[in-house]
Amino acid sequence: MVRDPYLLDRNALNFSGGPGVLPARVLDELREAIRSAPGAGLSILGISHRSDWFAELLAQTEQDLRQLLGLPDDYAVLFLQGGASLQFTMIPMHLLRGRAQAAEYLRTGYWSAKSIPAARLEGRVRILWDGENEGFRRLPRADELEPSADAAYLHYVSNETVEGLQFHWVPGRDDVIRVCDMSSDFLSYPFDPTRFALIYAHAQKNLGPAGVTLVILRRELLEHPSAGLPEILDYRAHLKAHSLYNTPPVFAIYAVSRVLRWLIEEIGGLERMLSLNRGKAKRLYSVIDRYPELYLGWAAPQDRSLMNVVFRLPSPEREAEFLRQAERAGCSGLRGHRALGGIRASLYNAMTPGAVEQLAQFMEEFAAKG
């Protein structure tokens, strides 16, 4: 197979916040699979989701995920659609509807704020901490939170993709259902999954293309179902159907399966992934810290995200100039989220240290030019 080196270089320097960069090896595999998926002899776009081939793919993908996380059998893995945003609704439908207790939410940035209105439709919500008064520039410290023992659940976002804020610890109580949106940092570091009752992450930041959302939940959560759930929004229906309740996004799931294989075979697991991610983020933050008058970091240093490095320049004109020159240097996707402006360099798993080095050097040269 002939690689197009220019295309791959451009892809390697895609710092987009999402959909994010994918490993070059996976792009090659996907290109091949569009013609003929290995073992199936058919285009991945035309393979039946009811085929043995796909059943095997789903089973292997789930097993790879379980292996990477060390996930015990009392957790179920679902491959759903509707993105992370649909989980903002499905979670309170299952865990808050008809309950007397309030659900507790950490309001730490753009995405956690987005998750709250859907919960209010289903029951009482208590905002345990709200970072808006401080402009969503930092996360709470443990001593600022007083999570209650009888909350319906506690919900938080592990990595605020827009502001570049990441929890480097696990908030909440271990005796309360802990729910976490890990859409933008899932599988970027090792963690103990048993501290969570429900984890969700769409694919398009760190795991693959848009179209599939992973939901990992403790099976016992489904023992007391809420009333009046439409079947398609009921986790039990998806579990019973082995994620084949209706036509699943076969291509997106295939891509996720290749990314998991890449994580296992090429990276060597989540410890090593974390060490690579730390190195990449450190390189970029060190440039920001060296030129504090030009690069105005957004997040408080203790809460800096390893995935999304967010900063501003002193004026919109300088930011526009930065983006123009970065684009000329081959770096794309650096414009900040429309809600915040500024610059955001997303360093998801598939972003190589070499690509980050290239961006860091560009930033140093841009600063040196004044």
Ligand SMILES: *Cc1c(COP(=O)(O)O)cnc(C)c1O
């Ligand atoms: C991007 C993002 C979302 C939104 O995901 P959709 O799949 O577009 O609904 C939700 N949560 C987080 C943390 C995100 O980064």
